[in-house]
Amino acid sequence: MAASVADDAQGSASAEPNHGLRIFLIWLPIAVAADLLLYFVYGPHMPPGQMTNSAASQQFDIKVMSVLAAPVVAFVLVGIGYSLIVWRHREGDDDDGPPIFGHARIQATWITVTAVIVLFLASFGTYELAWPGFAGAGAGEGPAPIWTPKGGAPIQVQVIGQQWRWTYRYPQFGGFETTALEIPANVPVQFNVTSLDVIHSFWAYQLGVKADANPGVNNVAYTTAKQLGKFVVRCDELCGLWHGAMVNYGEVVTLSAFKAWAAKTNVQLAAITKDLPPYSTVYDPTVIPQINKAMVKAGIAGANGYYYPPNDPVQP
């Protein structure tokens, strides 16, 4: 009797189709089709676009990650679908499934494939950050950037966050400050991002630039615009009541148009520029020698005429 059962079991096992091969054959065209569609059809429209080299680099990164992820997702979905159809419960079949023990080939394949993917992504990501053409991939690199762009001295644009508006200073063009953000195309731009109050985050989406704005810190980010046009700037760090409204628009123009705009704006804003503090990568507005001198002269004591100190108590 026992021998008969064993024979039946062997007979059914030998009749079992090669599920692995079948799953592979179903998965392969789906994975290839998904990758082709992702890379060539949807890829060019993936965020954040191709307005700058850093944006294009980010888009390429997302395309690469999508192409790597799609086959994995397809494999999981095909496996689920195959299981639901082939290994579904059938009427009268109430037996437990066969006990499964270690399968060295599958384990080795799984470990190897995932290790290769992870190591490739680590190398790829490091290269994308370090390559001078991308120079930090549009991210804030802190006050002493490791990755800097090639191609000459960049245009300096200081980004100043304050509740709830961005202002921009152009130290190479007279140091004027304005609420309008213009940058030239095909020239490296260095954003020096800081804040006068709480933490903000300068996020120029289409430029592929995002850098936190911290008071007392100069956070440097680079990009080089490749396309003309407008872009949106948002604050990406919850910064108070009107954080959601801390939005404005910038524009990429030709170098000649940028220089003309900067020269004209410098003249237009000359009166207020002389009231600004000298250009600096960071500002501490709680230290204003002029105002203290004026207050002492006026004989004013106490809070009137002074800033409230950083540690002003009565916190909620």
Next chain:
Amino acid sequence: MSLPARVVTLLVAFLAVAAGAAFIVEHYFLGGPPTVDYSAGVTADTGATVHVVLQEDPQNTVSTHPDWVSYFIQNPTTHAWIHTTLFKVPAGSKIDMTIYGYDGCTPLRNPYFGRVTGTIGGVEYVDGKPVKSLNSWSGCNVGHTFSIPGINLNVPMATPSNPNANLCSTSPCTSGPHKTVTFSFMTPRTNGTYFWQCRVPCGGGFIDGFGGPMQTIGFMTGNMEVVS
């Protein structure tokens, strides 16, 4: 647990949840300061002139935060001062704004906002004298600002000439040293809600002066609703 006990427990739980929901609706959605309507009887998009009147006070004695600085808005019909920062104006209209500045000086965090922008002629009038900017770092001359970023409007509020004078201590202020600031601007031609704010860190008692009245509608920030 017996059936009556379970019913009572369920009822109590339901009432607690309902009370919580009612509190949230009342407190956060239906509560808050009133809106002063300057649009009544004015046809939008005709360039009609509307006169809006505000005052900023060194404190307010009409709320649960008497030590917070605050704006008030005048009701155009009764001329009563309303403790609110919400007002409604017609679209495509000329706003003649008068703001009485009763508060003392505090320097701007960013002196760039000492510049008048967005007004007709790029100018404000301080006690009738045209001014294009105020340097709050060189003297005691700016108390607050009235700024609507959405239309690039920024007007620094001048302070009383004598910084040692006793400021008004009862709100809304009707007497005491003050400056009268006037300016005009055009409202957008389309409906919308535009937040406005003060750019002077005037939230005494909060870190760097950025909390309290600076972050609370009804005190130093609010909305201008444009309607047609």
